[in-house]
Amino acid sequence: MKIILTGTTGFIGTEVLTQCLRNADITSIVVLSRRPLPNALSADPKIQVILMKDFKIYPDEVVKQLEGADACIWSMGTTDAIPELEIDYPLAFARAFSPTLVGHRRKFRYLHTSGVLAEKDQIKSLLFLQEGRRIKGMAENEMIAFAKDEVHEGGWETYIVRPAMVLHVEGDMLKRIGGYLLGTVKVNELAAVMIDVVRNGNEEQILQNAEIVAKGKYLVNAQ
């Protein structure tokens, strides 16, 4: 399986990359990043790192390197919820890559990292963090709508994960307390779920935190 990853220099993306490297079914990993990965990771023969100058522009030689991929895990993003980063970048990827799916019968699975507070309803009034929650929700809407676009002849599936507060495997006592209201999930369990979804699909298109926790514990215990 060939997989495209973003956000691999970040907290969640690093764990996704680490687990992809351990997974024997994943034979090729293409990383889209604005800066190099630590040598210990990028030296792995499974990995090819493409340093992007602009995440809205995909030159032909970049698209060629992405061709043949079966899945993408998009872990790029911030809590600042900047529209260009959250919405334009994943859409630019989708528009640049999806023409390579035409004429192939297989499905491409795209998994988008959103958050527990994302709000898909763009006119609903929210008591707190309104702008950021709407932007995260708008990104979800766009990527779900993209899966219905005829341009890729039904070859694209979108999934969304909505983790609550993501914890390191050990420690994080303050975050655990902070996550009391919204919930928490361990980063290794989240990453295991993200990889499982792009490999095997999932009944629900949007995975809420409770489902991620339950599925993640099961997958990690089975490893």
Ligand SMILES: NC(=O)c1ccc[n+]([C@@H]2O[C@H](COP(=O)([O-])OP(=O)(O)OC[C@H]3O[C@@H](n4cnc5c(N)ncnc54)[C@H](OP(=O)(O)O)[C@@H]3O)[C@@H](O)[C@H]2O)c1
């Ligand atoms: N951590 C949590 O508790 C949590 C909970 C729920 C949802 N989420 C969501 O999950 C996603 C990832 O979170 P994280 O905790 O892994 O964040 P993180 O550690 O800050 O990592 C963010 C990643 O996105 C990349 N990135 C940020 N701005 C960029 C830009 N303008 N252009 C290109 N790349 C950019 C970073 O690259 P550089 O290293 O080059 O900056 C990094 O790889 C975010 O959307 C976040 O909102 C996180």
